[in-house]
Amino acid sequence: MASPTVLMFGDSLTFHGPDGPHPADDPRLWPNLAAAAIGGSAELFAGFGWTARDAYWSLVGDPRVWAQLPNADVLVLAVGGMDTLPSPLPTYLRQGIRYLRPDGLRRCVRQTYLSALPWLARATRGKPVALPAGLTVRYLDETLVAVRALRPDLPAVAILPGVHRSQAYGYVHTARDQAVAQIRRWADSANVSLLDLADVVGEHVLSGHGNVDGIHWGWRGHELAGKALAEVVGPLLDRARGA
Secondary structure (H helix, E strand, C coil), X not given: CCCCEEEEEECHHHCEXXXXXXXXXXXXXXXXXXXXXXXXXXXXXXXXXXXXXXXXXXXXXXXXXXXXXXXXXXXXXXXXXXXXXXXXXXXXXXXXXXXXXXXXXXXXXXXXXXXXXXHHHHHCCCCCECCCHHHHHXXXXXXXXXXXXXXXXXXXXXXXXXXXCCHHHCCCCCCHHHHHHHHHHHHXXXXXXXXXXXXXXXHHHHCCCCCCCCCCCCHHHHHXXXXXXXXXXXXXXXXXXXX
């Protein structure tokens, strides 16, 4: 097998460091660290706040993804964590704030929402969330089914949501346990390997060594996640070579 290619869908955890977002090819990011550890490269498709639904939309709507499918040696679905964050406004309203005009109104509405978000998250005990766990699993599965329709033997890895200590969300993360349970059940049935980000990077985040926002990681967190992902992906590629 030639130098392996990791096709990865992710949220901002895949490209955000201790000082803000970075280009997808920054070698310090965990997708690139994992790919380098197995002697390959990563093709990352990701965005701020991406949920499993956004990953599916990227797969079906972005021709750059289609160009990478024939070259991929492993699929990594590094989405699902942002799905579990409190979202008191429905997604279409929250994301619609960016379209408000004039600019002053947009800034005022955004600031009002961000100011109210911690209180609302605590008052509602973290519900509703950006994407309910049942829909997270549905979109993970639809993404996997679509990819395996073209690449039936492609190994796949999904993540279990990480943890946060974010004041912006009122330090609330009550939806995580349900999402973890449902993703585990789906992965078992779909022959998908799992990487538990809470086990790998949880202490780094909760001890305050990540980004000051309490969600994203420092470079040490990226090193830990990259090493852990490589340890999951490496055996999958070895089995694929053997087959």
